[in-house]
Amino acid sequence: MSAKGNKLLVAAVDFGTTYSGYAFVFKDEDYGSIIANSVWSSGNLQSLKCPTCVLFNPYGVFDSFGYEAENKYSDLAQDNEHRMWYYFQRFKLILYGKQITRDMEIQDDKGLKMPAKKIFGAAIKYLKTHLLNTLSVRGTGVDENDIHWVLTVPAIWRDAAKQFMREAAVNEAEIDSGSLTIALEPEAASVFCQLLPSDKLTASGRLTASKYMILDLGGGTADITMHEKLHNGSLRELHEPTGGPWGGTRVDEAFRQMLITIVGDKTFKTFCENHKEDHMYLLRELETKKRTITPELNTMVSIKIPVSLSSIYEKANRETIEKALEKTLFKGKMIWYTDKVRIEPSLFRSFFEECTSGVVQCVKGLLQKPGLKDIDTLLMVGGLSESLVMQAAIKKAFPNANIIIPAEAGLVVLKGAVIFGREPMIISSRIAKHTYGINISPTFDSSIHPQEKRITVDGKDRCKDVFKKYIEKGESIQIGDRRSGKHVSLKPNQKEMLLKIFASSEKDPRFVTDTGCECMGRLVVKLPEEQYIFKVNVDMMFGQTELLVEAEEEISNRKFTSYFDFL
Structure with missing residues (x-):
């Protein structure tokens, strides 16, 4: 079988800045039967996708991906054996808004370089292999020649970035080019919410409007697209995709800058370089707190901080971490104990400010344009859309809008990409x-x-x-x-x-x-x-x-x- 439409199975790979995953459905099954990969977990953190991080051995050979890569690299660092290993995370952002070349390289957390296409390809190949193993265990009898692959990319990406992803999938992950479709992430979300039966679309509203705006808020970017549903059921794009670097990683960066303000850049750099395991633990702890913070919270937010960070500071500066905190603008807004910090909820919510203000201002600007002024329905998808702080910011800025937030918003793009693979003509026109x-x-x-x-x-x-x-x-x-x-x-x-x-x-x-x-x-x-x-x-x-x-x-x-x- 060579034609995409004749393949036995459609499989989508959602390659994200922070998390990635896959989903699939068989040719003759309905869309309610779409299967996403099972829950990935590490420590106290569970997610419906796995972290987008890749580990290569000192010879440049792929070793592991996701939580497995995180854990192995952490173990290597604990024994001080990590310095010649290549570890890459959150590297998707390199394809946004930059000059892209076929032979471009990426630096890992230690400055070691490797061809970007090799890194992207290794990540895609891992997810491809994981899916094939899942199908084998299920006894489906399906091999990779029976699969129509769909790879998601942001709609705001340039054509060069889309081609780069295709070449990484074809040349490095060994996916047949004729069996590969590129899907735009907000479009996939729109398709999912249009075609899935209403009883599957748990939301704070229903997608009944003919015109609506899709806010795909992920780990790296905010990707915004406007659609109109036509009488024949197809979708027409109303405005070229827009957006910006307002993904969840900006929250992490705001938290990081707070720590640097207190302990200094040199101390924090030493912590990141010499205490990899502790640094990874801190990132996971922050990820958990990001998901639980609410707009109404009025009690202090506790985050466990590895003792190594304060120890490095106190040894180098001969003063306590508490003294360091008193010298900053954060005095009175947080308390630093030896192994944790307690942060005022207003300060923690401020970490979201760059994301929320960026998205809100972008949406306001779009709604002032001719042809878009009558849009009153906003569809929020992507991992950051699950944040109650982000939801509250959108609802406050647009009090009269119908805000729709599907259940498991972080999986909407992934499942929508599967549907798009089956019905690519549902998008009838683009701008x-x-x-x-x-x-x-x-x-x-x-x-x-x-x-x-x-x-x-x-x-x-x-x-x-x-x-x-x-x-x-x-x-x-x-x-x-x-x-x-x-x-x-x-x-x-x-x-x-x-x-x-x-x-x-x-x-x-x-x-x-x-x-x-x-x-x-x-x-x-x-x-x-x-x-x-x-x-x-x-x-x-x-x-x-x-x-x-x-x-x-x-x-x-x-x-x-x-x-x-x-x-």
């Missing part, structure tokens, strides 16, 4: 995030072209850097919509034609060198040797979660090898 086009060099026209753009190619005056537009920013694009254009080789006997793909933040750029234009990739078309000048028809297929391109030589109607490369 272009950029203006896309190709750089061309038409015949120079002095009445419209500036002199500084004049070049001579094969004896002819041409204008360089002209932006040939294929799609305009903000345009609604139907799934599978093709935009065509013709391109002519500039020199005789070219062996290949290189077309650079550009994206612009403006609707109608003139040149690819204009402000807001950025080269997003390239299309290489191999040309036959028997012709002098070539005309190539280029089709760009928009509206999918990934941009597809085809090229065909005009005279012979033969299609030649081409690839679209964002990396």
